[in-house]
Each structure stands twice: as structure tokens, then as C-alpha cells.
Amino acid sequence: MSYWGTLCVLLLAAGPMLHAQKASKQKPLVIEQQGSFAIGGTVIENPGTFDPYKPTPAGQTFRGDHAYVFYQVPAEARKYPLVMWHGIGQFSKTWETTPDGREGYQNIFLRRRFPVYIIDQPRRGNAGRSTVAATINPVPDEQQWFDVFRVGVWPNYFEGVQFAKDTATLNQYFRSMVPNIGEIDIKVNVNAASALFDKIGPAVLVTHSHSGGMGWLTAIKNKNVKAIVSYEPGSGFLFPEGQVPAPIASSAGALEATAISMKDFMLLTKIPIVIYYGDNIPDKPSNNPGADGWRARLEMARLWRGAVNKHGGDVTVVHLPEAGLKGNTHFPFSDLNNIEVADLMSKWLKEKGLDK
Amino acid sequence: MSYWGTLCVLLLAAGPMLHAQKASKQKPLVIEQQGSFAIGGTVIENPGTFDPYKPTPAGQTFRGDHAYVFYQVPAEARKYPLVMWHGIGQFSKTWETTPDGREGYQNIFLRRRFPVYIIDQPRRGNAGRSTVAATINPVPDEQQWFDVFRVGVWPNYFEGVQFAKDTATLNQYFRSMVPNIGEIDIKVNVNAASALFDKIGPAVLVTHSHSGGMGWLTAIKNKNVKAIVSYEPGSGFLFPEGQVPAPIASSAGALEATAISMKDFMLLTKIPIVIYYGDNIPDKPSNNPGADGWRARLEMARLWRGAVNKHGGDVTVVHLPEAGLKGNTHFPFSDLNNIEVADLMSKWLKEKGLDK
Numbered sequence: 001m002s003y004w005g006t007l008c009v010l011l012l013a014a015g016p017m018l019h020a021q022k023a024s025k026q027k028p029l030v031i032e033q034q035g036s037f038a039i040g041g042t043v044i045e046n047p048g049t050f051d052p053y054k055p056t057p058a059g060q061t062f063r064g065d066h067a068y069v070f071y072q073v074p075a076e077a078r079k080y081p082l083v084m085w086h087g088i089g090q091f092s093k094t095w096e097t098t099p100d101g102r103e104g105y106q107n108i109f110l111r112r113r114f115p116v117y118i119i120d121q122p123r124r125g126n127a128g129r130s131t132v133a134a135t136i137n138p139v140p141d142e143q144q145w146f147d148v149f150r151v152g153v154w155p156n157y158f159e160g161v162q163f164a165k166d167t168a169t170l171n172q173y174f175r176s177m178v179p180n181i182g183e184i185d186i187k188v189n190v191n192a193a194s195a196l197f198d199k200i201g202p203a204v205l206v207t208h209s210h211s212g213g214m215g216w217l218t219a220i221k222n223k224n225v226k227a228i229v230s231y232e233p234g235s236g237f238l239f240p241e242g243q244v245p246a247p248i249a250s251s252a253g254a255l256e257a258t259a260i261s262m263k264d265f266m267l268l269t270k271i272p273i274v275i276y277y278g279d280n281i282p283d284k285p286s287n288n289p290g291a292d293g294w295r296a297r298l299e300m301a302r303l304w305r306g307a308v309n310k311h312g313g314d315v316t317v318v319h320l321p322e323a324g325l326k327g328n329t330h331f332p333f334s335d336l337n338n339i340e341v342a343d344l345m346s347k348w349l350k351e352k353g354l355d356k
Numbered sequence: 357m358s359y360w361g362t363l364c365v366l367l368l369a370a371g372p373m374l375h376a377q378k379a380s381k382q383k384p385l386v387i388e389q390q391g392s393f394a395i396g397g398t399v400i401e402n403p404g405t406f407d408p409y410k411p412t413p414a415g416q417t418f419r420g421d422h423a424y425v426f427y428q429v430p431a432e433a434r435k436y437p438l439v440m441w442h443g444i445g446q447f448s449k450t451w452e453t454t455p456d457g458r459e460g461y462q463n464i465f466l467r468r469r470f471p472v473y474i475i476d477q478p479r480r481g482n483a484g485r486s487t488v489a490a491t492i493n494p495v496p497d498e499q500q501w502f503d504v505f506r507v508g509v510w511p512n513y514f515e516g517v518q519f520a521k522d523t524a525t526l527n528q529y530f531r532s533m534v535p536n537i538g539e540i541d542i543k544v545n546v547n548a549a550s551a552l553f554d555k556i557g558p559a560v561l562v563t564h565s566h567s568g569g570m571g572w573l574t575a576i577k578n579k580n581v582k583a584i585v586s587y588e589p590g591s592g593f594l595f596p597e598g599q600v601p602a603p604i605a606s607s608a609g610a611l612e613a614t615a616i617s618m619k620d621f622m623l624l625t626k627i628p629i630v631i632y633y634g635d636n637i638p639d640k641p642s643n644n645p646g647a648d649g650w651r652a653r654l655e656m657a658r659l660w661r662g663a664v665n666k667h668g669g670d671v672t673v674v675h676l677p678e679a680g681l682k683g684n685t686h687f688p689f690s691d692l693n694n695i696e697v698a699d700l701m702s703k704w705l706k707e708k709g710l711d712k
Contacts, residue, residue: 028431031385034463035453038531046496052509053607053643060496063530070452075384091482096426097391107390125482126447128534129494136490136537140402140416153408174419175394178484181492181535251409287409 029110030075039199040192041066041122044131065185067192068120068127071200074110079356080204080226081115083196087209088234089145089177091125092118094208098334099173100164105206105333108342114355117200121189121211123181132182142174147290148252149330150280158280162327162335184210186236190217197224204354209234209330212275213258220260220267227354228273229345232330234297237304240265240311245303251286252293255300269313272352275301276318276344278328278335294330314352318344385466386431395555396548397422397478400487421541423548424476424483427556430466435712436560436582437471439552443565444590445501445533447481448474450564454690455529456520461562461689464698470711473556477545477567479537488538498530503646504608505686506636514636518683518691540566542592546573553580560710565590565686568631569614576616576623583710584629585701588686590653593660596621596667601659607642608649611656625669628708631657632674632700634684634691650686670708674700 042065048058070092073081084105086094095105095118106116120127123134143154151173152158157165193214197203206229207215213236219225220238235255239245240262247254277298286292298319305315320328325340332341349355398421404414426448427437440461442450451461451474462472476483479490499510507529508514513521549570553559562585563571569592575581576594591611595601596618603610633654642648654675661671676684681696688697705711 029385029387029390031387034385035457035459036449037453037457038528041531044494044496050499050510052499052503052646055500055503055645057496060499061530062494062496062498063527064494066531068449093392093424093482097393101391101393103391120482125484126449126476126534128481128484128537129531130492130535131494133494134490134492136486136492138400138418138420138485138487138489140400140413140418142418143406143408143416144411147408147411154406171419172394174417175397175422175485178482179486179537181484181537289411290408 027111029107031110032073032075032077034070034072036068036070038066038068038127040195042131062131064129064131065122065188065192066127066129067122067189067196068125069117069196071115071117072106072110073115074113076113077115078113080202080354081117081200082109082206083117083119083193083200083203084206085119085121085193085208085211085215086124087211089179090208091120091176091178093176094331095333098338099176100166100169100336101172102338104338105342108339112342112346117196117203119193119196122192123184123188125178128181130181132185134180134182136179136181144290145174145177147288148293150278150291150294151329153288153290158327160327161280161329162337163329164336186214186217189214190221193218194222197222200224202226204229204349206231208232208333212236213238216268219271220264225271227271227349227352229348230273230275231332232277232294232297233275233301237300238265238268239304239307243307245300248296248299249285250289250292250296252289252296255293255296257300257304266311268308269311272314272354273308274316274318274345274348275305276320276332276341277301278330278332279321279326280329281319316348383467385463387466388429388431388433390426390428392424392426394422394424394483396551398487418487420485420487421478421544421548422483422485423478423545423552424481425473425552427471427473428462428466429471430469432469433471434469436558436710437473437556438465438562439473439475439549439556439559440562441475441477441549441564441567441571442480443563443567445535446564447476447532447534449532450687451689454694455532456522456525456692457528458694460694461698464695468698468702473552473559475549475552478548479540479544481534484537486537488541490536490538492535492537500646501530501533503644504649506634506647506650507685509644509646514683516683517636517685518693519685520692542570542573545570546577549574550578553578556580558582560585560705562587564588564689568592569594572624575627576620581627583627583705583708585704586629586631587688588633588650588653589631589657593656594621594624595660595663599663601656604652604655605641606645606648606652608645608652611649611652613656613660622667624664625667628670628710629664630672630674630701630704631661632676632688632697633657634686634688635677635682636685637675672704
């Protein structure tokens with residue numbers, strides 16, 4: 001072989017070797033686009049004339065009630081973006097770094113080549129400019145959230161819970177909450193989420209807890225919601241008028257279903273929907289309100305699956321322990337086994353042809 | 357030349373050709389790490405015993421007053437991260453996508469291989485969990501901000517202003533504000549910012565407007581602040597006791613300087629500091645309070661530069677029009693010419709050996 005030939009073979013051989021050296025560490029994210037914007041919202045127009053030289057609120061405007069969205073589009077992106085919507089008291093942090101410092105769904109699904117759009121709903125976090133007045137008080141509530149989010153029964157962790165037991169993790173966990181700036185207005189939130197789907201086109205909506213019910217309403221309002229992945233929806237299960245099940249009692253209070261028109265209900269039979277619930281949900285009534293509310297919600301979710309599928313829909317309810325995933329809290333996507341939780345979601349997206 | 361030789365030359369030649377094809381479109385961001393965390397803050401511990409079965413605030417805790425930080429570390433990162441801190445009424449959005457949809461400092465400096473850490477200060481945006489009560493009202497204020505931020509004198513834009521004049525841009529601009537959840541507490545904010553520098557080590561602090569004064573205090577508190585780039589600092593200029601200049605009058609009110617000990621003041625002489633102000637700042641008293649306040653601040657910044665440098669410091673004040681950049685608003689880093697504005701900052705970082 002000539003000098004050139006030898007040189008060339010060495011050059012070609014070097015490629016894989018260098019790659020192998022890097023393989024030990026996680027690959028970088030390759031991001032084609034990233035940025036943020038406000039979407040939806042309203043404008044207050046105050047009567048009067050604005051005087052730049054003696055300014056008062058007269059004649060001025062106030063924009064608020066929009067959602068705030070941070071988005072990233074990876075290289076070789078798949079067709080349908082994932083729109084991730086937080087739950088009660090939460091914001092974008094839900095999907096970012098986990099409380100113990102691992103990668104959350106934002107990074108996990110960017111690595112799986114999905115564009116990721118993360119919402120702060122109106123009057124929450126970075127979308128805090130609210131058109132309604134608010135009084136906010138720092139009411140100590142963390143131990144109650146520890147229980148309601150099924151990390152355990154304070155101060156005890158559930159045995160085998162998928163949650164790191166160090167104090168730094170708990171500190172980050174409790175600091176991932178923000179207040180509502182004014183009442184939570186379902187219509188305002190759904191309008192903003194729908195405006196996002198108008199802007200970005202067909203996408204998959206990923207909801208958590210309180211956004212679950214708003215997610216169904218967003219899908220009714222906007223055909224660009226191609227599918228819904230809902231983690232532990234907490235309320236707002238929608239049934240056709242005349243077919244609404246009785247409230248389900250629990251030590252956290254009665255869980256009521258909501259009536260909508262058959263016309264709207266039928267729209268929910270047109271898209272694939274998967275619902276996931278975690279572990280440590282009692283299978284019979286419990287005097288622990290933190291956990292017992294989830295027994296009622298899981299039961300209602302199964303009733304809802306029956307109703308939608310009876311009308312030709314495609315709703316799947318997965319109780320994670322039945323799928324072999326044990327110890328999950330109310331936040332399966334940030335639990336210690338969140339890669340396995342994400343794998344289940346990826347498998348479902350593939351089955352439904354949503355990962356093209 | 358042999359077959360191998362010919363093949364090899366072709367392979368080697370292909371590299372540059374392919375590169376040239378890609379050059380038309382902006383390269384993707386290559387991100388080694390990204391995530392978010394809370395830093396700093398305090399804990400309220402409510403007396404009593406928590407009862408999981410009948411929960412009340414008794415015996416519960418409340419964490420708040422932390423900063424929220426979103427960070428990205430690019431491939432082949434430079435040594436010193438940039439920590440970007442928003443101004444009054446603002447949050448991380450300041451540094452993200454510009455109101456007209458271009459890339460802001462977050463992307464621009466990631467492309468220049470700096471790790472970028474973006475702060476939401478305590479009680480603001482995603483750091484909204486506040487330990488103090490708050491009453492928030494939607495007071496129409498946008499026309500006043502248009503003037504104070506020197507976009508123009510409402511409803512007129514300044515001639516040649518570096519700001520897109522379409523309504524969509526103005527909509528995004530006004531929606532990039534969020535309320536304070538409780539009073540702005542300088543000490544709380546500086547403590548949280550300092551805790552960030554404890555966590556990440558030596559870095560360059562980039563401030564805007566209201567964070568300018570808090571930036572000087574953070575540098576006094578934490579030696580990991582290696583340098584400060586301050587865009588349009590609005591208040592909190594620190595002078596040694598006994599050497600405080602008289603307040604500077606303006607139609608926006610009198611601007612007062614703050615006295616600190618000579619010992620603390622001398623710490624500000626140990627790091628390089630650059631201050632930038634934009635255009636359309638009157639050079640003599642004006643009855644337009646929106647603009648006139650900046651005349652006072654620019655004058656105070658020059659007095660401060662004199663005081664720090666007289667004691668051996670390294671403060672540079674750049675009035676952008678004097679550097680040939682015309683039409684900049686209060687947000688030079690997101691103005692239409694923000695690449696040129698960033699180039700000035702990069703040049704300064706290089707001169708000070710901060711871009712290693």
C-alpha cells in the first residue's frame with residue numbers, strides 16, 4: 001500500500017477510536033432552535049389619555065393572562081412536538097432537572113429527538129402577569145404536599161419509593177412550587193394552551209395532575225392536539241350529559257365528574273390518549289387523605305376510559321405497578337426510574353405512530 | 357497516485373465542501389449540559405405538630421425567597437460562565453428570544469462558547485415562592501414602560517430606535533414582565549445571587565437596570581464575581597462614607613448615591629467592571645421623566661467610575677452612541693443591533709482575559 005493509502009487508512013481508523021473515547025460520557029444535546037415567547041392572553045385598556053410628562057394609569061394598557069413557553073427543537077427532529085404542561089402549584093420546573101439533579105423529561109425527550117415546548121400556564125411562574133388582583137400569603141404547606149404527592153406519610157417515606165431521601169433533594173422539591181397570581185381560570189388556561197397549538201400546529205400534549213382536565217378541554221377546542229399523555233390527572237373528567245357517574249367519595253373529599261355535550265365528548269374519541277398513575281394508591285378507602293384522593297381519581301379515570309372507548313375512543317389507563325414499575329410518586333416523570341417511565345411513553349407514542 | 361491515494365484525497369476534499377454548504381444556515385447549539393435549580397432562600401417553620409390525617413398549617417414548613425436558575429453549558433466551553441440577572445419587572449425572558457423573535461444573549465453567548473446561567477431573582481417569575489405576603493393588582497402601566505425603557509415617547513418611537521415597530525413585537529415586549537411577589541428585598545436577592553456564585557465558582561456577572569446596584573453588592577459579598585458587565589444600572593451606586601456625591605435631580609426624581617465602608621468600597625476596585633448605556637438619553641434636563649431619569653443615572657455612573665478608578669479600580673463607562681451604536685433602548689442586548697452590542701461585550705471580555 002502507498003504512503004497515501006497508509007495515511008488514509010490511519011485517518012479513517014481514527015474516527016471510531018475517538019468516538020469510543022467519548023462514548024463513556026452522555027452525548028451533548030444538539031439544538032437547532034431554542035427560545036421563548038408569550039402566547040394567548042388578554043389586554044386591559046384603561047380609559048383616559050396617557051400623559052408621558054405626568055404619567056398615571058389613565059389611558060394605559062395592561063397585557064396579561066398569556067402562557068409563557070420555552071421551546072427547544074433538536075437536530076433531526078421528529079414530526080410531532082411534545083407540549084408539556086405542569087400541574088397544581090408547579091411550573092416548567094416539573095419537566096426540567098429532577099429534584100435530585102438528574103435529567104427530566106425536557107432533556108430525555110430532546111435526546112429522543114422530539115421538539116419540546118414547556119408551558120407556564122397563565123398567572124403562574126413566568127406567566128405571572130395576571131389581569132386579576134391577587135392576595136398571596138406564605139402558608140406552610142410542604143408536609144401536606146409530601147403526602148398528597150405520595151412521597152410518603154410525613155415524616156416517613158414510602159418503602160421503595162422512587163424518590164431520593166436526602167435533604168438537598170427535598171429542598172429542591174419543595175422549592176419547585178410557585179403561587180397562582182389570582183384565581184386559576186380554566187377557560188383562560190385552555191385558551192392560552194389552544195393558542196399555542198394554533199401557533200405550532202399538530203403536536204402531542206403531555207399533562208400532569210391539574211392540567212389533565214384542562215388537557216381534555218384543549219383537545220376539544222383544538223384539532224392540533226394529536227394525542228394526550230396524561231400523568232395522574234386529578235380532576236375534570238368529562239362525560240356526556242346524562243351519562244355522568246356519581247361522585248366518588250374519599251377521605252380527601254368527593255371527586256365529581258363533569259358533564260359536557262355529546263358533540264364535544266365525541267371529539268375525545270378521535271385521538272389516542274394514555275393515562276398513567278403511580279404507586280402507593282390504596283385499593284380501598286383509606287383515612288390518609290393524601291393518598292386516598294388518588295384512589296378516587298384512578299377509579300374515575302377507569303370509568304372515563306370505559307365511557308370514551310364505548311363510544312369508539314382509544315383511551316389507555318396504565319397503573320404503573322401493573323406494568324412492573326413500583327414506587328412511583330405523583331411525579332413519575334421525575335422519579336428515580338423516570339427513564340423507564342419515559343420508555344413506556346416512547347413505546348406508546350411508537351404504537352400510535354406519533355414518533356415519526 | 358494509487359487508488360487509495362485518490363480516494364483519500366477525495367474524502368479529505370469533501371470536508372470543506374460539505375461545510376460550505378451548511379454555512380448558509382445557522383449552526384445548531386451543542387449543549388453539554390442544561391438544567392435548572394433553586395438556590396439560596398429561607399425556610400419558615402410553623403410551630404405545632406403536623407397531622408397527616410387532618411392537615412392544617414400547624415407543624416408545616418414553607419421554603420421561599422430562593423432564586424431560580426436555568427443553565428446551559430456548551431461544548432468546548434470557556435472557563436468563566438456568564439451569570440445573567442434581569443432588571444425591574446423582568447425575569448429570564450430578558451436574555452432569551454428578543455421581542456421581535458431573534459436570538460437574545462442566552463443563545464448569542466452560548467454560540468460564543470460561554471456557559472450561561474440565567475437568574476429569576478427571589479419573589480419573581482419562576483422564583484415566585486415568597487416568604488412575605490403580597491397584594492398584586494393589574495395596574496395599566498405599559499405606555500409608561502415604553503417611555504422609561506426609551507423606546508420612544510408614547511405613541512411615537514424614537515427616530516432610528518433599534519426596536520421593531522410591529523404590534524406583535526410590542527405585544528411580546530409588554531408580556532415579558534411579571535409582578536414582584538412581595539417587596540423587593542435587596543438583601544434577600546444578593547444572598548441568593550451570592551449563593552449561586554458559591555455553587556458555580558468564578559464567573560462573570562451580567563446585570564441589567566435594577567440588578568446593577570445589587571450586582572455591586574454581590575461582588576462585595578462574593579469573591580467568585582470575577583467581573584461585572586452592567587447594562588444601564590438604574591440605582592444603588594456605592595461610594596465610600598464621606599465621599600458620597602449630592603443627589604442628582606431629574607424630572608423622574610432625585611437620584612441618590614449610597615454610602616458604604618471604605619473597606620467594602622475597595623473590593624469594587626479589585627475587579628474589572630464595564631457599564632453600558634444606550635441612546636436617546638437627554639444631555640440636559642428634560643421634562644420627559646421617562647428619558648430624564650437616565651440622564652441622571654449616566655451622570656452618576658460617570659461619577660462612580662471616577663471614584664472607583666481614583667482608588668485603583670477598573671471601571672469603564674460606555675455611552676453606546678459614543679462607540680458608534682445609535683438608537684439603543686434600555687435593553688441594548690435585545691435591540692435590533694444586539695449582535696453589535698454583544699461584540700462590544702466580547703471585545704471587553706477578551707481585553708480583560710475573561711474569555712479563556
